[in-house]
Amino acid sequence: MQMGEGVEWALHSCLNLAWAEHQAVTARKLAAFYDLPPAYLNRQLQALARAGIVASTSGPRGGFRLARAPEEITLLDVVVAIEGGREAFRCQQIMRDGPGGRSDVDYRRHCLVSQAMSRAELAWRRELAAQTLADIRDSVEEKHPDAPRMARNRLAQPAR
Amino acid sequence: MQMGEGVEWALHSCLNLAWAEHQAVTARKLAAFYDLPPAYLNRQLQALARAGIVASTSGPRGGFRLARAPEEITLLDVVVAIEGGREAFRCQQIMRDGPGGRSDVDYRRHCLVSQAMSRAELAWRRELAAQTLADIRDSVEEKHPDAPRMARNRLAQPAR
């Protein structure tokens, strides 16, 4: 069970977009920030756009910007946008083929194994939903007060 | 991010092994219980054996049995045995290539994004480690008191 690395890129890119404020930033510049493949990062940003986390603008002076305030974007929003909303543990309802298995029972809700796994996954989601992009941004700024300025500088430079 | 379905099979099989008590059960019988591919389930049981969760015996009258008491087997143990212990979110330390990135800093520990993701994953692990196989077994028996007898009956039958 491994998370796609696009999640990491998306989170850091969202953070940079938060520092860029309302300035639209191109995928190329965001990719150059961490030396990432521009086309592939673009793909992740598209997923964020479909989820309504970022807004995109085409043409010259176009790019991506946050569609909502950082306080209204949770880490769970970003993870779900990139990885999809389906649960990591998907109950295949194998108990239906076991002794005493009923076809009219939804074991995704009644199987106690499935319940236990879902409970753990819920704790994971709850923790992700409890932290917003603004929380991360503020924590970073507290440790590195000049991070916003450095980010804006880098994003202002032409992307090579 | 999706968990392998072998985890579900392993959990249910461990539960059946708990009801079989100290009787060795072959992979074929465990597979027949839920109509699963025997060879593939065997593969998962081998992983459990390598992790020390079950003990295996070759030859006639051989099979698998729990290596520890159900109270000493957590859901996390089973998940780690099948899926591996590496974290779902693996920090690639992309900040090293960003502005102000240092090569001598381990961003897996210092990057705040990575910390937030690890915190969520820790909550998930904690929840999984809090429930043992005995907890699940007892919960099932409470709802279906004849589950152990039915399981033992099915496991006693020759696997077709």
Add this chain to the structure above:
DNA sequence: GACCTCATACTCGGATAGGGGCTGTCCGAGTGTTTATGG
């Protein structure tokens, strides 16, 4: 000088190949059982 038109360059967006890991299967090494045989 102001306005309109057109060519331009730049951006996102979706469609298109390549690779790694999960899924599924097979056969061989090892072992306890059973059976036949000889004392």
Add this chain to the structure above:
DNA sequence: CCATAAACACTCGGACAGCCCCTATCCGAGTATGAGGTC
């Protein structure tokens, strides 16, 4: 009848293909820009 030994049948264990999703890339549709020409 009992001991012995060999043949056997059954099990785990690891090695071998197939498929799907993530990774990576490319090119086209759309658009704001800027230049050039005209009034």
